[in-house]
Amino acid sequence: MVKMNHLDHNLNLTIPFPNNRYAEIAVKVLRPDPILKPEDFEVEYKNKGNSLEIGFKSVDDRVLRVGVSSVIDSVKTIIETIDELDSV
Amino acid sequence: MSQEIVSKVSSYLTPHVPLNLIAQGAEAVVFTTNVHPYLPAKDSSNKSYIIKYRPAKRYRHPLIDRSLTKHRTLSESRLLAKLFLIPGLKVPQLIACDVYNGYLWIEFLGEDLPNNGGFSNLKNFLWMFASSDPYDPIVKETLIKVGQQIGLLHWNDYCHGDLTSSNIVLVREGFQSWQPYLIDFGLGSSSNMVEDKGVDLYVLERAIVSTHSLFAETYKEWLMDGFSQVYRGNGSNGEKKLKEVISRFQEVRMRGRKRSMIG
Amino acid sequence: MVNLNTVLPKNGRNYYVALGLEGSANKLGVGVIKHPLLAEHEDGDLSFKCESEIMANIRDTYVTPPGEGFLPRDTARHHRNWCVRLIKKALQEAGIKEPSRDLDVICFTRGPGMGAPLHSVAIAARTISLLWDIPLVGVNHCVGHIEMGREITGAANPVVLYVSGGNTQVIAYSEKRYRIFGETLDIAIGNCLDRFARTLRIPNTPSPGYNIEQLAKKCSDKEALVELPYTVKGMDLSMSGILAYIETLAKDLFKGNRKNKTLFDSKTGEQKIGVDDLCYALQENLFAMLVEITERAMAHVNSNQVLIVGGVGCNERLQEMMGQMCGDRAFGQVHATDERFCIDNGVMIAQAGLLEYRMGQATTDFSKTVVTQKFRTDEVYVGWRE
Numbered sequence: 001m002v003k004m005n006h007l008d009h010n011l012n013l014t015i016p017f018p019n020n021r022y023a024e025i026a027v028k029v030l031r032p033d034p035i036l037k038p039e040d041f042e043v044e045y046k047n048k049g050n051s052l053e054i055g056f057k058s059v060d061d062r063v064l065r066v067g068v069s070s071v072i073d074s075v076k077t078i079i080e081t082i083d084e085l086d087s088v
Numbered sequence: 089m090s091q092e093i094v095s096k097v098s099s100y101l102t103p104h105v106p107l108n109l110i111a112q113g114a115e116a117v118v119f120t121t122n123v124h125p126y127l128p129a130k131d132s133s134n135k136s137y138i139i140k141y142r143p144a145k146r147y148r149h150p151l152i153d154r155s156l157t158k159h160r161t162l163s164e165s166r167l168l169a170k171l172f173l174i175p176g177l178k179v180p181q182l183i184a185c186d187v188y189n190g191y192l193w194i195e196f197l198g199e200d201l202p203n204n205g206g207f208s209n210l211k212n213f214l215w216m217f218a219s220s221d222p223y224d225p226i227v228k229e230t231l232i233k234v235g236q237q238i239g240l241l242h243w244n245d246y247c248h249g250d251l252t253s254s255n256i257v258l259v260r261e262g263f264q265s266w267q268p269y270l271i272d273f274g275l276g277s278s279s280n281m282v283e284d285k286g287v288d289l290y291v292l293e294r295a296i297v298s299t300h301s302l303f304a305e306t307y308k309e310w311l312m313d314g315f316s317q318v319y320r321g322n323g324s325n326g327e328k329k330l331k332e333v334i335s336r337f338q339e340v341r342m343r344g345r346k347r348s349m350i351g
Numbered sequence: 352m353v354n355l356n357t358v359l360p361k362n363g364r365n366y367y368v369a370l371g372l373e374g375s376a377n378k379l380g381v382g383v384i385k386h387p388l389l390a391e392h393e394d395g396d397l398s399f400k401c402e403s404e405i406m407a408n409i410r411d412t413y414v415t416p417p418g419e420g421f422l423p424r425d426t427a428r429h430h431r432n433w434c435v436r437l438i439k440k441a442l443q444e445a446g447i448k449e450p451s452r453d454l455d456v457i458c459f460t461r462g463p464g465m466g467a468p469l470h471s472v473a474i475a476a477r478t479i480s481l482l483w484d485i486p487l488v489g490v491n492h493c494v495g496h497i498e499m500g501r502e503i504t505g506a507a508n509p510v511v512l513y514v515s516g517g518n519t520q521v522i523a524y525s526e527k528r529y530r531i532f533g534e535t536l537d538i539a540i541g542n543c544l545d546r547f548a549r550t551l552r553i554p555n556t557p558s559p560g561y562n563i564e565q566l567a568k569k570c571s572d573k574e575a576l577v578e579l580p581y582t583v584k585g586m587d588l589s590m591s592g593i594l595a596y597i598e599t600l601a602k603d604l605f606k607g608n609r610k611n612k613t614l615f616d617s618k619t620g621e622q623k624i625g626v627d628d629l630c631y632a633l634q635e636n637l638f639a640m641l642v643e644i645t646e647r648a649m650a651h652v653n654s655n656q657v658l659i660v661g662g663v664g665c666n667e668r669l670q671e672m673m674g675q676m677c678g679d680r681a682f683g684q685v686h687a688t689d690e691r692f693c694i695d696n697g698v699m700i701a702q703a704g705l706l707e708y709r710m711g712q713a714t715t716d717f718s719k720t721v722v723t724q725k726f727r728t729d730e731v732y733v734g735w736r737e
Contacts, residue, residue, distance in 0.1 A: 029477040032717040033470070074474045077431050081478040084435045085450075093679075112680065114647035146679065147642050147672035149635045151576045211651075250585035254651050275585065287536065291585040298523070298530040299651065343536070 007057035023047035142190035160274040211253035235314020249275030251292035286336030355392035371701025374472035375464025382698030383407040383445035396737035399501040406445035427467035451483035458704025461489030462726030469722035486713035488704035496660035499699035504686035515661030516541030533586030570631035577632035664693040710734040
């Protein structure tokens with residue numbers, strides 16, 4: 001039996017969007033990308049009403065920091081894209 | 089092709105050597121002639137010979153060009169002379185060479201395939217069968233023999249350097265059988281390094297996959313069968329060396345796949 | 352027969368419009384391209400004659416200081432910072448007011464390239480795909496170069512020499528794929544030039560390769576040539592040995608190691624060789640190898656056309672050498688594009704992506720839009736060619 005890593009370093013983020021459609025878009029954009037090391041790090045994306053909810057689980061602080069920061073970078077791109085390009 | 093090249097090679101030869109252009113390869117121009125350089129004319133009148141000439145390449149710096157032409161013509165001549173003496177190994181016989189002017193005089197091999205199939209090199213042969221039966225028993229037999237030739241070459245510590253289906257000529261033997269001959273040793277070398285052999289096999293694999301894509305898996309298998317037979321015929325030492333060559337071949341292949349391709 | 356009009360333009364238009372996003376390396380490019388709907392495209396192998404009109408082609412390059420290469424993280428940050436601005440500007444230039452109505456497809460580079468920069472652009476591509484409800488095509492970067500080159504030069508079925516920062520390949524089409532006939536066994540030509548430039552402290556603006564080309568022109572004694580290893584293996588080649596050799600020379604040059612007889616005169620101790628001579632020798636040697644393997648592939652597949660694509664393809668010396676090689680072959684022709692198209696750009700991604708779209712190869716399933724660093728040219732099914 002392989003020893004399972006304990007993913008006991010957790011963080012939950014709630015990011016409000018102006019409406020449900022945008023929150024849904026964010027989930028759909030983020031979800032497809034696979035995690036490089038699923039045994040060390042997990043992410044779950046959901047939208048609840050107008051909010052994007054992201055749950056992170058990780059083996060340690062460092063992996064958690066790197067993972068969270070990379071997802072936030074993507075979220076920033078999504079928000080900027082929505083702000084600037086949905087005017088049309 | 090420019091007349092310039094023909095007159096250049098003519099100028100190196102004695103007068104009255106007829107030249108009949110048959111192919112322009114990447115680095116050499118190939119002519120046939122019925123004149124033998126030193127046998128009396130009457131003995132050679134019915135036979136054809138090949139004159140393989142490496143013209144100067146305008147695109148290369150003259151220093152690079154001179155050194156490559158000399159080096160390749162010389163090394164091809166030396167290799168042909170040595171390989172010709174190895175029992176079982178089939179290469180054309182070298183007749184004469186002029187390394188500074190970059191031409192060789194060698195034995196003519198092969199014929200034209202039926203139904204305008206082109207010259208009888210392995211490439212045209214496989215293309216001919218591709219339209220009828222790509223897995224014909226003759227194809228299998230021939231590819232195994234090709235593998236054996238490459239096996240013999242490597243077993244004797246030589247590498248070809250440019251193994252493609254164009255560089256293997258098939259000579260008819262009897263009714264329905266073909267004997268492969270390895271030609272074009274300009275990039276060849278004498279080497280006992282496993283790496284060189286691995287690269288040789290990788291170059292061949294790539295040539296087969298790109299030129300005969302649809303049937304490449306089976307063709308590769310048959311080639312490797314022939315290749316392995318030669319090594320296995322040499323006892324436990326052969327078995328050991330075969331393993332080394334094959335594992336290096338796989339390593340070279342992985343290197344190709346894993347290489348990052350940024351930009 | 353290939354029918355390039357398999358999928359018709361949206362809203363009954365008589366033309367297609369595609370947006371292309373490229374960000375696989377240090378260049379971020381956005382392009383918009385238009386194909387007219389033509390009856391002759393319904394049957395025939397005319398994918399090199401789309402009569403395309405380039406509506407916008409803009410690019411922003413992440414330039415690093417001399418002696419430094421571009422790192423994935425920083426490059427991705429650059430792309431994130433500029434991506435939306437570039438898309439906006441491209442749409443404006445193309446006169447597209449309502450993308451959801453005016454665009455047929457959004458194309459982005461799925462690979463090969465650096466993971467983080469590719470990903471940052473893919474995120475933007477997916478977002479606009481959902482915002483505007485337009486399907487996506489994930490394009491192979493190499494195929495983008497090939498299709499743009501064919502369209503610009505009109506070369507129907509060339510042997511392609513693809514030379515860039517990360518790739519060195521000799522490619523020819525056969526049986527619905529772009530097959531790789533020859534390639535580097537170790538490092539890519541652009542990578543070799545970049546690293547050479549770094550050891551000799553040649554600046555990165557506008558690009559290391561361009562500066563090497565200019566320095567090579569200044570070489571005073573072109574008769575004498577620093578001898579370098581010449582490493583062609585059939586249709587493949589190897590460049591790491593040459594780089595290692597020239598790096599040793601560069602070190603001795605900077606240290607003023609007078610024992611090195613190649614660089615310094617053995618009697619007077621005077622320096623014989625300068626940076627420009629090394630640039631000249633490197634180019635002459637590497638390009639001769641490239642032209643040789645290209646010619647070998649041409650002879651092997653009986654072709655007389657060459658198309659040079661990729662960033663290194665802008666090099667005029669390489670184009671000149673290729674031209675000389677083709678001049679000596681029966682009906683030989685060489686095709687190359689200028690820096691608007693041979694350097695990474697968004698239009699080429701739009702061109703290849705639009706061809707895929709017209710054949711019905713677009714997707715709305717985002718699991719198929721995950722980027723990949725390794726994406727071989729022969730993995731792509733070339734539905735748009737016979």
